[in-house]
Amino acid sequence: MMITPDILPILRCPCGGDALVLADVHVIERVNAAIAAGTARDQLGTRVEEPIDAGLVNQAGDRLYPVREDIATLIADSAIRISELG
Numbered sequence: 001m002m003i004t005p006d007i008l009p010i011l012r013c014p015c016g017g018d019a020l021v022l023a024d025v026h027v028i029e030r031v032n033a034a035i036a037a038g039t040a041r042d043q044l045g046t047r048v049e050e051p052i053d054a055g056l057v058n059q060a061g062d063r064l065y066p067v068r069e070d071i072a073t074l075i076a077d078s079a080i081r082i083s084e085l086g
Contacts, residue, residue: 003054003072013058013065014076023055023064027082031055031064034085041084043077057082 003011003022011020023031032051034040040048043063054067056074062083066073 003056003067011056011072011074013063014074015063015079016058016060018059020056020058020065023057027057027064028052028055030085031080031082039085041081043079043081048080052080055080 008022009019012018013020031040035048035051038047042048048066050066050068052064052066052068053070055064056067056072057064058079060083062081063079064082065075065079
């Protein structure tokens with residue numbers, strides 16, 4: 001993943017403006033398992049179909065902004081609802 005330590009401090013959640021942190025491997029595995037099972041949803045309730053390579057999580061820990069092919073998607077509606085994954 002190409003999000004380097006010098007860029008991470010300037011990335012912010014598009015919804016609340018809070019800092020984002022890199023998701024750990026367990027969160028990524030959980031999200032990808034939910035995507036494979038067809039249960040992962042974005043903020044609009046749309047099923048997420050493409051697995052992620054990495055992710056950025058907001059401070060509340062309820063949204064994950066997906067990273068695919070080294071590109072972070074920092075669009076509020078595209079955030080994956082990780083609080084609902086179980």
